[in-house]
Amino acid sequence: MHTKIQSILKQALGASLPSGAAVTVPDEEFHGHYATNAAFVLAKERKQSPAEAARELAEQIQKNAPKGFFEKVEATPRGFVNFWLSPTAFQEELGRIIKEGERYGSSDELRDRKIQLEFISANPTGPLTLANGRGGFFGDALANVLVHCGAKVEREHYVNDAGNQILILGKSVLAAAGKISDEEKFYKGEYVKEWAAAHAKEIRDAAVPLELGKRAAADLLKEIRRAIEEKAQIHFDRWTSEDKDIHEKGLVEKTLALFKEKGLVYKAEGAVWLKTTQFGDDKDRVLITSDKYPTYFLADAGHFLETKERGFSDKILILGPDHYGYVKRISVAAELVGIGAFEAIVTQAIRLVENGVEVKMSKRKGKFVMFEELIDEVGADAARFFFLQVSPEAHMDFDMSLAKERSAKNPVYYAQYAYVRSRKILERANSESQIAKSALNRLTGENELRLIRALVRFPEMVAQAAATHRVHHLAQYAVSLAREFHGFYEKEKVVGVEKELEEARVLLVRGVVVVLENLLTILGVSRPDKM
RNA sequence: GUCCCCGUAGCUUAACGGAUAAAGCGGCUCCCUUCUAAGGAGUAGACUGCAGGUUCAAGUCCUGCCGGGGACACCA
Numbered sequence: 040m041h042t043k044i045q046s047i048l049k050q051a052l053g054a055s056l057p058s059g060a061a062v063t064v065p066d067e068e069f070h071g072h073y074a075t076n077a078a079f080v081l082a083k084e085r086k087q088s089p090a091e092a093a094r095e096l097a098e099q100i101q102k103n104a105p106k107g108f109f110e111k112v113e114a115t116p117r118g119f120v121n122f123w124l125s126p127t128a129f130q131e132e133l134g135r136i137i138k139e140g141e142r143y144g145s146s147d148e149l150r151d152r153k154i155q156l157e158f159i160s161a162n163p164t165g166p167l168t169l170a171n172g173r174g175g176f177f178g179d180a181l182a183n184v185l186v187h188c189g190a191k192v193e194r195e196h197y198v199n200d201a202g203n204q205i206l207i208l209g210k211s212v213l214a215a216a217g218k219i220s221d222e223e224k225f226y227k228g229e230y231v232k233e234w235a236a237a238h239a240k241e242i243r244d245a246a247v248p249l250e251l252g253k254r255a256a257a258d259l260l261k262e263i264r265r266a267i268e269e270k271a272q273i274h275f276d277r278w279t280s281e282d283k284d285i286h287e288k289g290l291v292e293k294t295l296a297l298f299k300e301k302g303l304v305y306k307a308e309g310a311v312w313l314k315t316t317q318f319g320d321d322k323d324r325v326l327i328t329s330d331k332y333p334t335y336f337l338a339d340a341g342h343f344l345e346t347k348e349r350g351f352s353d354k355i356l357i358l359g360p361d362h363y364g365y366v367k368r369i370s371v372a373a374e375l376v377g378i379g380a381f382e383a384i385v386t387q388a389i390r391l392v393e394n395g396v397e398v399k400m401s402k403r404k405g406k407f408v409m410f411e412e413l414i415d416e417v418g419a420d421a422a423r424f425f426f427l428q429v430s431p432e433a434h435m436d437f438d439m440s441l442a443k444e445r446s447a448k449n450p451v452y453y454a455q456y457a458y459v460r461s462r463k464i465l466e467r468a469n470s471e472s473q474i475a476k477s478a479l480n481r482l483t484g485e486n487e488l489r490l491i492r493a494l495v496r497f498p499e500m501v502a503q504a505a506a507t508h509r510v511h512h513l514a515q516y517a518v519s520l521a522r523e524f525h526g527f528y529e530k531e532k533v534v535g536v537e538k539e540l541e542e543a544r545v546l547l548v549r550g551v552v553v554v555l556e557n558l559l560t561i562l563g564v565s566r567p568d569k570m
Numbered sequence: 571g572u573c574c575c576c577g578u579a580g581c582u583u584a585a586c587g588g589a590u591a592a593a594g595c596g597g598c599u600c601c602c603u604u605c606u607a608a609g610g611a612g613u614a615g616a617c618u619g620c621a622g623g624u625u626c627a628a629g630u631c632c633u634g635c636c637g638g639g640g641a642c643a644c645c646a
Contacts, residue, residue, distance in 0.1 A: 066590085074589085118588095203645060207645085325643085334646090363575080388575085448595060515584060518593070529601095
């Protein structure tokens, strides 16, 4: 619907939309079902008043529009052009929803793109944090959106199972077992003590820190995977191992050689550096430490080279707030290894509060609310929606007791309830298969048309999410669509009204089911049969 | 100190540079003989942190200030 109006507008202009011009859905209905600000842009170009440009544009549009599509096209004195679409136009679009079913809202906009979407990438040195969860749900839903728009997407969880942190984990286990003295940098969470207690024999027999660290990391990774896949219902296509997929395959050396070839590498103070400052970074970055170890940064660049060599055109990396300072240098690495389009999305901090007072969280000290705990308390759907509703750059205050209290009132249930109600109507009504398509044009009541207007926004919302890489609008849309449906449900009956009307309304409700099903699927929220 | 993010209703958050700033929760009034009341109808509640600027149009862009958070390793 939205695309159709855009293309009519383009035809009227005889050109593509000028930048800054858009087709929108106004807040107030008296401004039309849709509206455009294109005349403001034209007015500037043509040195006219906005009102004049709007009048001319409205005329052009009316001339170009398919017959019967618009009910009214109006230029306002301020310079907007407002559109009212005919009931027929909406009825036809509803027909499309029913016909396309689960394909409704999908497109082939991104068919040429092969995108690697990396998210969570939790270190196997402790349980998942709330920040991991936030990025996890976000990444999962974003991947669904991109797939819906025709892209080939790999959901990747990168595991840092090499390097210093694994050694520290090993030492932390030894410290927890009382074998060596504790140090500030060691991991101190309960999970370390638990693991040490459960593996006392191994610690006695083979107390090589790095080996112990690897074993503990492998176990922690299993826990992480279980929480992600079973509890959070987040799906990954690939669990990439830094150790096995990057180091052992020589990608680190290869990347270093690539950087050298470009003349961007130098030695200083016993270490090997990359001239990232040439690309706007604050300072140059170390690739190989003076102890001859490759840094995390170099390994990551190697990981990016692997991504490039595996044929991805795009890489989207979702990071937690603590990695903000990392974005610049990793973007430089992405450019140097030749990744076509790279975007880092940093989810903002979640501040833990308890009774209005901030609780400091630290993975090392072991005091934090775990992601899994949240899911256990409020359920996967509520937890998911809780995060998906807000934009990734919004800072959030998080109070576990409040989250528990609110979980019962989570808007996700409002949306799911709309789904349950609409399904129930279809169950009770006469079979849809015998309803003629012509029944659609009996949907002329204001309540019915209102609901269709809400339904047809779905493709536009998906396209917007894909273009902006933001999914919170979809969650918001789910709530507003549910509101429209609940309003309709209250005012109009479907089953048991006069036969011809019932048939028409059954088609309308089918449309609701289709859109809610597609929408909830993209968000990753379950679709219950009853509540 | 430098850099980044945020500041919107009592609370949690929306709002492609567009029209009278929206929703949920909480408050107050009502509505279950009717497809599940996890619902609906109504009502109160905001000089969008402050001060300037750009624009036909600013919550949104620019500058400065105030407040909150985060990042500034040869850690990951």
